[in-house]
Amino acid sequence: MKAKDKDMLKVKKIENGIVIDHVPQGSAVKLLTVLGIDEDFKGTVSVLINVPSASTGLKDVIKIEGRSLTKSDLEKVALVAPYATINVIRDYTVIEKYKVKLPEVLEGVIHCPNPNCISNKEGNPKLHIKERNPLKLQCNFCEKVYAEKEFKF
Amino acid sequence: MSLKGSDFISAVGMDRKEIESILALSEKMDSSFTKKEVLSEMEGKFMASLFYEPSTRTQQSFGSAMKRLGGEVIGFSDPKTSSHSKGETLHDTIKALEAQVDLFVIRHPSEGAAKLAAEVTNVPVINAGDGSNQHPSQAMLDLYTIKKEKKKIDGLTVLMIGDLKYGRTVHSLSYALSKFDDVKLQYYSPPQLKMPGFMLNDLRNDCKVEELSSLDVSKADVVYATRIQKERIEDPEEYKRAVYRIDNEVMEKMKKDAMLMHPLPRVDEIAVEADLDSRAKYFEQERNGVPVRMAIISSILK
Numbered sequence A: 001m002k003a004k005d006k007d008m009l010k011v012k013k014i015e016n017g018i019v020i021d022h023v024p025q026g027s028a029v030k031l032l033t034v035l036g037i038d039e040d041f042k043g044t045v046s047v048l049i050n051v052p053s054a055s056t057g058l059k060d061v062i063k064i065e066g067r068s069l070t071k072s073d074l075e076k077v078a079l080v081a082p083y084a085t086i087n088v089i090r091d092y093t094v095i096e097k098y099k100v101k102l103p104e105v106l107e108g109v110i111h112c113p114n115p116n117c118i119s120n121k122e123g124n125p126k127l128h129i130k131e132r133n134p135l136k137l138q139c140n141f142c143e144k145v146y147a148e149k150e151f152k153f
Numbered sequence B: 001m002s003l004k005g006s007d008f009i010s011a012v013g014m015d016r017k018e019i020e021s022i023l024a025l026s027e028k029m030d031s032s033f034t035k036k037e038v039l040s041e042m043e044g045k046f047m048a049s050l051f052y053e054p055s056t057r058t059q060q061s062f063g064s065a066m067k068r069l070g071g072e073v074i075g076f077s078d079p080k081t082s083s084h085s086k087g088e089t090l091h092d093t094i095k096a097l098e099a100q101v102d103l104f105v106i107r108h109p110s111e112g113a114a115k116l117a118a119e120v121t122n123v124p125v126i127n128a129g130d131g132s133n134q135h136p137s138q139a140m141l142d143l144y145t146i147k148k149e150k151k152k153i154d155g156l157t158v159l160m161i162g163d164l165k166y167g168r169t170v171h172s173l174s175y176a177l178s179k180f181d182d183v184k185l186q187y188y189s190p191p192q193l194k195m196p197g198f199m200l201n202d203l204r205n206d207c208k209v210e211e212l213s214s215l216d217v218s219k220a221d222v223v224y225a226t227r228i229q230k231e232r233i234e235d236p237e238e239y240k241r242a243v244y245r246i247d248n249e250v251m252e253k254m255k256k257d258a259m260l261m262h263p264l265p266r267v268d269e270i271a272v273e274a275d276l277d278s279r280a281k282y283f284e285q286e287r288n289g290v291p292v293r294m295a296i297i298s299s300i301l302k
């Protein structure tokens, strides 16, 4: 990391919360929407777009003060940013760091995009990973297969 | 290979051996059905027949199958008169009935309904049609009819025509056929009602698939016609362009030993004059529904 970048990150350091690193370039805003972070959210949110990255060229980074991530949140992050790294911050220190992982089955994470699917009328949505690259999900109930742009968070 | 105690939800996950065991048992049931026998193997067993969408034909076929096996049938054929009309979920209906029955047969307008039911209960569930998704017992009787006529399924070319997007019988039959060797699937439909892309991808892994740009019936060993419902195509002009009709002139172009099938009821897709042609097998196909459903029920419950 260059000295200049280090300084910038220092300025933006948060006290308690999370940093989502290695978000694909251009996906930061979508990720915030998916996590339900909108104008009603009270904590400080910093969104860094087009951050130079050694491995992927450019990336986005999100820092959220006063928010933790549930299992379902993490699965949503994995759907939007499959290579994201989560840094958990307590008292300005990274206490935990891990990569998100997309499970084989997503239960109650996203809706089936088919309005006529029984899972949109009762019960819980459940989708399986059909293909990982490019990502395709198949509904456990109506058996339809969806590409990423069709996912309904 | 055993279907004992299992659900019968979709042709997607079925394998050739399972299908062949049902076809073999259907043959035995057929000779008993021809003699109008009532067997005793399902004595004391109850089947709940839950039709959330009216389909007299399919319901009667399942009902006679169970009764010919000596079993009892409860249930409803009109959701308006059931607890469903009071807002009860499918989940709760299944839970309320599961202690009383040995088998559920479910027809529902929503895709995935039978699968949901199967996840709710340990009682086996047969899918009698879930929205536009699957209708696997129809696929079994279609295959049985084909096998009876052609003596084989391997190597056949099957042309499916009509509403391929919402046509659950076409979906189930396609997957079931794809489990056999050297099968070729041909599709012809109006552009708005093509086979779903993900299904074509799946099917291409197992057999040859061809989408036709005109109604060319000349290569097919089986021509499988389906109805195009008016409500599927909003614009009346487009609907007029989309509908097709198989009459003697079209049949003229079919192979001499081809079969013409249709999961009835038909509207105008097949002209009445075609009924007299010996290649028309749709009434035979419908008749086969009972012995094949006897075989499915028996495979699951015996």
Ligand SMILES: [Zn+2]
Binding pocket: A112, A113, A114, A117, A118, A119, A139, A140, A141, A142, A143, A144, B112
């Ligand atoms: Zn679905």
